[in-house]
Amino acid sequence: MNSSRLYRLFKVECPSSLAGDLSDWLAQATGQPVVEEMRRGRSVLSVSVDRMEEISRLLLSEGARSLGGEVLPEEILSDGDWENLWKTQGFQSFRVNGWLSVVPEWETGSVASGPAIRIHPHLAFGTGLHETTGRCLSLLVDHVPADPRSGPVLDFGSGTGILGIAALVLGYGNRLFAVDDDPLAVESTEANLALNGFSRVAHVYDRFDPLFRVISDQKILFPLILANVTGNVIRHFLPEWYGLLAPGGILILSGIATRELDRILALCPPPVSVHRERRFHTLLLRRAL
Numbered sequence: 296m297n298s299s300r301l302y303r304l305f306k307v308e309c310p311s312s313l314a315g316d317l318s319d320w321l322a323q324a325t326g327q328p329v330v331e332e333m334r335r336g337r338s339v340l341s342v343s344v345d346r347m348e349e350i351s352r353l354l355l356s357e358g359a360r361s362l363g364g365e366v367l368p369e370e371i372l373s374d375g376d377w378e379n380l381w382k383t384q385g386f387q388s389f390r391v392n393g394w395l396s397v398v399p400e401w402e403t404g405s406v407a408s409g410p411a412i413r414i415h416p417h418l419a420f421g422t423g424l425h426e427t428t429g430r431c432l433s434l435l436v437d438h439v440p441a442d443p444r445s446g447p448v449l450d451f452g453s454g455t456g457i458l459g460i461a462a463l464v465l466g467y468g469n470r471l472f473a474v475d476d477d478p479l480a481v482e483s484t485e486a487n488l489a490l491n492g493f494s495r496v497a498h499v500y501d502r503f504d505p506l507f508r509v510i511s512d513q514k515i516l517f518p519l520i521l522a523n524v525t526g527n528v529i530r531h532f533l534p535e536w537y538g539l540l541a542p543g544g545i546l547i548l549s550g551i552a553t554r555e556l557d558r559i560l561a562l563c564p565p566p567v568s569v570h571r572e573r574r575f576h577t578l579l580l581r582r583a584l
């Protein structure tokens with residue numbers, strides 16, 4: 296990662312009661328992670344709009360206002376400032392189900408015993424603080440294989456790479472294929488793979504098509520596929536992902552909004568478990584042996 300890069304930041308202030316809807320809308324409209332801070336009892340949401348034209352940023356302002364937000368002046372931040380923003384958002388080390396530690400790259404103290412992963416989000420989604428990532432991590436810890444497996448894991452929509460890295464550390468496989476169509480997420484995944492010593496066993500793609508060709512040519516089947524994306528992406532790729540599962544393989548689908556849950560449940564075989572959260576839901580499917 297280039298630490299001297301500058302980012303343009305769009306900022307909206309709103310009452311905390313509106314922050315959830317506004318944050319979801321901003322994430323959808325920009326495809327970027329949204330950072331939330333509290334200032335004087337109100338929420339301030341920040342999102343990178345680096346790759347947006349001025350006209351699109353104007354539309355973003357209009358949309359944010361119509362949802363009750365007050366648009367603040369844009370800010371220019373460096374990568375180091377993002378680190379501070381993640382800190383103020385509360386990204387600090389935590390344990391998943393008392394077992395797996397997730398540690399921000401900049402934390403230096405000793406880590407609790409047990410497996411650990413280190414993450415610097417940079418500009419990608421995936422600290423583990425969001426309910427979708429948190430649930431996926433928790434399911435990974437709950438279903439840890441009795442013996443470490445050799446074989447590949449697929450992380451679709453890898454963001455920071457947090458789920459794929461956790462899967463490798465927990466012994467779900469010894470190779471990783473990650474894909475994300477956001478170039479900043481690809482960079483973040485690669486940086487975090489390096490941070491955790493997995494660069495040599497991982498391949499990161501910016502589109503699924505070329506990866507799918509490699510998978511098909513090599514007749515690869517996955518004991519684990521992770522996809523924390525959105526309902527429409529899940530609907531589109533579900534048949535392919537299911538077909539790529541090894542017998543007994545696990546497919547974890549997350550990021551499913553309430554309005555999308557029934558449509559997705561109707562598309563897939565009965566899940567092993569359905570996890571309903573505040574706004575987004577998660578399914579765990581297992582392919583028959």
Ligand SMILES: C[S@@+](CC[C@H](N)C(=O)[O-])C[C@H]1O[C@@H](n2cnc3c(N)ncnc32)[C@H](O)[C@@H]1O
Binds near residue numbers: 421423453458474
């Ligand atoms: C909600 S984030 C999840 C990040 C991380 N896996 C986690 O669980 O925290 C979804 C990610 O999927 C990526 N994404 C969405 N649609 C995609 C697609 N069609 N192909 C590849 N990546 C996609 C986004 O760029 C984003 O980084």
